[in-house]
Amino acid sequence: MIERRVTVTNRLGLHARAAALLVRTANTYKSALRLERTDGTASADAKSILSVLMLAASRGTELLATAEGVDETEAISAVCGLFAEGFGEGERVDKA
Amino acid sequence: MTRRRRIEGQETRWRGLGVSEGIVVGRVLRVFNGARQVYRATLDEKDVEREVRRLRAAVRLARMQLLAIKARAEKELGAEHAYIFDAHLLMLEDRKFLQDVGRHIREDRVNAEWAVKVAADRLLAIYAEVKDDYLRARGSDIEDVTQRLIVALSGERHSYKKLSEDAVIVSEDLLPSAAAELDFEHARAIATDSGGWTSHTAIIARGLGIPAIVGLRDLHRHARTGDRIIVDSQQDVVILHPSDSTLEHYKSLEKRTPRTNYTAAEDGDKPLRTLDGKEIVLRANVELPAEYEDVRRFGARGIGLYRSEFLFSHKRGMPTEDEQCKAYIEVAEVAGDEGATVRLFDLGGEKMVAFGAELERNPTLGLRAIRFSLTHEEVLRTQARAILRAAARGRLDIVLPMISDVMDVRRARRIINEERVRLESEGREVGGVRIGAMIEVPSAVMTADKIARDVDFFSLGTNDLVQYLLAVDRSNEGVADWFRSLHPSVLQSIYRTIDAARKAFIPAVICGEMASTPAYAVVLLGLGATDFSMTPSSIPRVRRTIENVKFAEAQEIARECLECETADDVEELVRERFTEKWRELFPPKSLPAPRVGG
Numbered sequence: 134m135i136e137r138r139v140t141v142t143n144r145l146g147l148h149a150r151a152a153a154l155l156v157r158t159a160n161t162y163k164s165a166l167r168l169e170r171t172d173g174t175a176s177a178d179a180k181s182i183l184s185v186l187m188l189a190a191s192r193g194t195e196l197l198a199t200a201e202g203v204d205e206t207e208a209i210s211a212v213c214g215l216f217a218e219g220f221g222e223g224e225r226v227d228k229a
Numbered sequence: 230m231t232r233r234r235r236i237e238g239q240e241t242r243w244r245g246l247g248v249s250e251g252i253v254v255g256r257v258l259r260v261f262n263g264a265r266q267v268y269r270a271t272l273d274e275k276d277v278e279r280e281v282r283r284l285r286a287a288v289r290l291a292r293m294q295l296l297a298i299k300a301r302a303e304k305e306l307g308a309e310h311a312y313i314f315d316a317h318l319l320m321l322e323d324r325k326f327l328q329d330v331g332r333h334i335r336e337d338r339v340n341a342e343w344a345v346k347v348a349a350d351r352l353l354a355i356y357a358e359v360k361d362d363y364l365r366a367r368g369s370d371i372e373d374v375t376q377r378l379i380v381a382l383s384g385e386r387h388s389y390k391k392l393s394e395d396a397v398i399v400s401e402d403l404l405p406s407a408a409a410e411l412d413f414e415h416a417r418a419i420a421t422d423s424g425g426w427t428s429h430t431a432i433i434a435r436g437l438g439i440p441a442i443v444g445l446r447d448l449h450r451h452a453r454t455g456d457r458i459i460v461d462s463q464q465d466v467v468i469l470h471p472s473d474s475t476l477e478h479y480k481s482l483e484k485r486t487p488r489t490n491y492t493a494a495e496d497g498d499k500p501l502r503t504l505d506g507k508e509i510v511l512r513a514n515v516e517l518p519a520e521y522e523d524v525r526r527f528g529a530r531g532i533g534l535y536r537s538e539f540l541f542s543h544k545r546g547m548p549t550e551d552e553q554c555k556a557y558i559e560v561a562e563v564a565g566d567e568g569a570t571v572r573l574f575d576l577g578g579e580k581m582v583a584f585g586a587e588l589e590r591n592p593t594l595g596l597r598a599i600r601f602s603l604t605h606e607e608v609l610r611t612q613a614r615a616i617l618r619a620a621a622r623g624r625l626d627i628v629l630p631m632i633s634d635v636m637d638v639r640r641a642r643r644i645i646n647e648e649r650v651r652l653e654s655e656g657r658e659v660g661g662v663r664i665g666a667m668i669e670v671p672s673a674v675m676t677a678d679k680i681a682r683d684v685d686f687f688s689l690g691t692n693d694l695v696q697y698l699l700a701v702d703r704s705n706e707g708v709a710d711w712f713r714s715l716h717p718s719v720l721q722s723i724y725r726t727i728d729a730a731r732k733a734f735i736p737a738v739i740c741g742e743m744a745s746t747p748a749y750a751v752v753l754l755g756l757g758a759t760d761f762s763m764t765p766s767s768i769p770r771v772r773r774t775i776e777n778v779k780f781a782e783a784q785e786i787a788r789e790c791l792e793c794e795t796a797d798d799v800e801e802l803v804r805e806r807f808t809e810k811w812r813e814l815f816p817p818k819s820l821p822a823p824r825v826g827g
Binding site for chain 2: 156
């Protein structure tokens with residue numbers, strides 16, 4: 134099993150779009166993937182969007198990601214990558 | 230109070246929050262969320278498995294509907310608004326949720342509808358407790374998905390009748406999928422009882438460019454389909470049963486509101502000129518039949534960019550030659566005498582994985598657009614044949630996307646010519662097409678003078694040009710500060726490209742969203758651009774700006790911009806000079822915002 138700490142950095146937190154991306158990514162791996170709030174108030178199956186949304190992880194929330202299975206290394210780095218990139222979240226940049 | 234007045238209804242005003250700008254006078258179309266009553270039925274033991282199968286079938290049906298809605302929303306509203314349906318798909322297929330529903334059916338021996346409702350209610354109760362506002366609001370997504378599932382269990386599908394010309398959607402809260410299923414072409418405005426700035430209603434309305442007011446408490450209960458209604462999002466007010474004088478007042482206001490200004494087309498036939506007489510052409514960027522009407526309505530001079538990859542569908546894959554030919558003929562007809570420029574498929578990367586392409590580490594820099602078409606030659610040949618055949622029926626040109634240098638142009642040209650010869654030898658009628666290059670890759674900018682000798686015209690794709698030139702992914706918020714459309718390097722590149730075209734005596738059309746912002750359009754004008762293609766609804770706005778400025782003055786400012794060191798300097802210069810010269814035309818809000826702390 135691998136554990137890694139991640140922080141929600143995108144503006145809207147783990148909202149519908151980010152959660153969808155996370156769940157889609159998680160489901161491409163065989164390993165079991167879980168996310169747990171470091172304050173211990175909630176934990177979620179990263180392959181279930183309803184579960185992930187219920188983490189209510191807003192910007193700044195710290196989570197503990199764990200992966201267990203044959204492809205746990207790849208799985209955890211893919212998931213952590215999403216957090217690191219802020220889920221590719223962009224706002225309209227052109228100010229006009 | 231006369232009896233008659235009662236029947237007609239008295240003028241009543243509702244205050245709400247305007248979330249998308251504009252004024253509309255129309256008639257109410259009440260839309261229900263379609264929440265239905267669900268009853269509990271107890272099953273015989275032997276029927277339990279059949280009920281589970283019925284649930285699975287309903288999930289499949291709902292899934293198909295959501296996929297269709299998502300595809301449509303992507304096309305009509307843009308990918309950034311369609312993600313919500315991706316979340317809905319995942320909710321619909323959520324293992325935990327479906328297990329939960331299945332368990333209810335098996336253990337409690339209840340009908341699937343009831344099991345769905347119980348499982349959904351339990352989830353909703355948990356969501357109602359969540360402290361975060363945004364996430365709490367996701368409860369409405371769960372409701373939406375479970376409603377869809379319950380409707381699917383009955384074998385029905387949501388459907389809305391064709392809207393009348395002046396329909397104002399009045400609803401308690403427009404669930405996202407209901408909103409996306411609406412007949413967008415005819416919805417003139419949206420008014421809902423609940424919702425906020427970030428509600429889907431608001432997002433969708435802004436995407437459509439129609440006015441919307443939310444938070445109207447109990448309007449839905451009082452309005453009847455067919456009632457006269459006024460939506461004024463500038464005053465945050467909705468007026469039901471307006472009096473004659475109110476109606477008249479608003480009708481004149483409505484005419485003056487730019488959003489709904491259909492009169493723009495009337496002078497669309499006159500050539501557009503700057504104050505000092507330079508003729509400017511405004512064309513339309515188009516990808517969907519839904520937008521064809523806008524081409525004429527907003528007075529576009531033909532179609533400057535038709536994004537043909539929208540013909541490609543994930544369900545049916547690559548369109549056949551005949552299907553394409555038909556679509557191109559239609560585009561040519563819409564464009565009329567001015568003609569349409571078909572951009573060859575901008576496909577590749579993640580879009581094509583399902584069709585056997587490899588997942589690339591860096592799709593933006595990968596095998597896409599012309600590179601994809603040159604690698605999968607049959608794709609290019611089929612498309613070329615379809616366009617050449619369609620060109621016999623209307624004026625069409627071809628533009629090659631993502632050209633790196635003149636080699637790409639030559640290879641594509643050779644293939645297109647081979648297909649022309651083949652069609653002719655088959656005795657088929659073909660039309661003459663001009664072939665142009667999209668200039669959007671820095672290497673093409675640097676060698677624009679060389680490329681210009683091998684093509685009939687240039688199209689400048691500013692969106693991708695900025696992205697490639699500055700090496701900034703425009704969807705990555707982390708580098709948003711580095712994405713600057715007015716970066717001196719961008720302006721230099723555009724200037725250089727236009728100059729190369731001018732020296733080779735070929736036209737250069739500016740495509741891309743930059744041109745649809747009036748302030749940017751004037752900068753582009755100053756750099757020598759006289760031919761633009763943009764979202765049709767932006768045309769009236771840009772037209773008004775251009776006819777009120779002098780080309781020579783724009784040139785003067787652009788020359789100064791080219792000398793600037795940084796994007797900040799350019800923006801500051803634009804703010805200063807534009808305010809100085811055209812205070813009326815450019816209120817501060819329309820100019821690039823000053824950067825804080827920069």
